[in-house]
Amino acid sequence: MTDATPMTAAHPAAPILAGFARRRMISFAVPLAILAYLAYAAVAFDLAGLASRARMDNAAVLLSDFWRHKTHVTRDNRSGKLTVAVEGEAKGTWPEGRLPDFVTTAGDTTTIDLGRGHRVVYDPQGARYLHPEAGTIAIRPDGNRLLLDAPEPLPDWINASDSRVSITTGAGRFAYTRSKVETFRYAAGWPLFFFTLDSPFAHMSWPELAASALWGQRVDPDRPNIAAMAHDFWTNSMWRHGDVIWAMFETVLMAFLGTFGAAIISLPLAFLAASNMNPLGPLRFGLRRVFDFIRGVDALIWTIVLARAFGPGPMTGSLAILLTDTGSFGKLFSEALENIDEKQVEGLRSTGANTLQRARFGVIPQVTPVLLSQVLYFLESNTRGATVIGAIVGGGIGLLLTQAIQTQKDWEDVAYYMVLIVLTVIAMDSLSGWLRRKLIKGA
């Protein structure tokens, strides 16, 4: 390159080439910097130690709870009493004299069909697990010990000691102790989602339910079956649909009150903070700093302060949203007001309109679509935010969710709440999108 020296000084392409070189450097440097930062973060977050701390058994419990449930079939070995309960809970217990299809009794013998050829038989001598490949595993109490009759060598899915024998197969789980014998049968789906077993409707199939709702004999003579069904569903003690729907409604209410309350408060304030509306410089400056302060303090801290004053509940949550959004709306609205077309205001002024009239007829019609679109956007994101705020202040679905997660066993409830939240957020999303399109196009 003999002409390299003059080119740097005078060649017209020199700055472009320099720009190319700079860009090439950036396109290598930026990914490198990101990688280096992520590597630092991996060390800072102790990613290596994560594997040892992770509880994969918890993950398995969580995932299996999400989509399936188990039914406990328990016999008290001393009294011989048989109980069948969904998830082993009192509110999921089958009523006396009624058994699910997979449990059959004949005299003192109970047979449980686990599916795929696996069966468990409880009889007065003890209990037997009938495995389709491994054959029969029989357990019989003998004094203080348990006698196990199983194929040798003992497969690893049988865990036996003198006082307890447990069998875990793909079909279910079985455990025998001296005091009781218990079998868990797994089935897909959320248990008793519509009706608990004490409701007469729990034992009907879908067509039977439809028939009973439309023309069937009244189960409760005081009211039509469809009302009885709605009542039984609403008061379902396992899923508490009534409470959950109320909580979800509270969360939406929090978002609604907070967002629109903030919009109502910040609209006049925004007029005072816009440079083309308010000639008083110091007042404008002061208001802007107030908006900055409110946004800077952050929703978390406002929520804590408000929760101290008003106690837990949806009102506290909506006030927290209101306060935080007042800061954001104040800023956004005053910026929108500063960007209006002055001609319409001018025109009104020439007809002798006063300040209020100029604002009402010259400014408001111009900014309404912009402001409403922002408010609706916030409404949608606040619906999601209200879940978190509810978890902090103790109201709405956020509270139910954190409670369910903290008990660490009702994961099917967590899944239910999640589905409900996601559906609500998506519904709010499409509602606000629809309104936004309607308002902006219609204006």
Place this chain on the structure above:
Amino acid sequence: MVDTAFGPPRDPGTRQIESAYLELTRRRRMYGGILLILFVALMASGFRLAEARNAGGFVDGLPMLLSFPAEVLSEAWRNRANLPGMVLEHLPSLVETVNIAAVSTLLGGLAAMLLALLSTRGLARWPRLTPLFRRMMDATRAIPEIVIALMLIYILGGGPVPAVAAIALHTAGALGKLFSEVAENADPKPVEGLASVGAGWGQRMWLGVLPQVAPNWLSYGLMRFEINVRASAILGFVGSGGIGYDLKIAMQWGQGRYDEVVAIFLLLFVTIVAIDRLSDHARTRLVKGRNA
């Protein structure tokens, strides 16, 4: 109408138009009034309902609104000598909170880039799958961060990783939507040019789309970083690590530790304001050009 008496005589057609216009205005005003009344009624009844289901009433709580901050501030003022030390003590947690936000913005942003390109009409790698990627973004956007974080805490134990995963997932959906809106408006000519010389999909995106959308994407990414710093503080308060967790512990101690609460408040406030300012500045430069 008074002014018609003074105006020149009008033909019946004009008068008809005039009355129709006035009728229309009246009706619009009535609809507006009805909507307003409905809205006010909705707000008022909603507020009363919320108050009824709240532990404390609005009027009873108002005087207490200032008493808690006053108590906290007065105690912190008495122990003001401790403040600098406490600020230093909580600095590592603050760094962790900011790190959580930064890592999740980065990871979420990278996922969002991919999702956005895959779900933008005209750019997608597999045009038939665009609805699938869109629904994926919708779903990740709709799940609140706290749900993912708390479930991951159950599996992974405490620490920053659950928070990062939760925020990153949400960021991927939220940014993906915005990114895809930007990419939709990108000029297709460079992409076509690259396609005509045989560039693969990755090359077309990297060389044809990315340079066009980078300023806007970066601007949205910075905005998301601001939001994520706040989210990471809140997640810390509800479950994971970082400054939010310190705040919760200090609050649970209550009286006697309020100087610590104030120190954490201060740290959080200064950080959020500083990040807001920096990103605001950077964003104006990115979108409006170097000299703005």
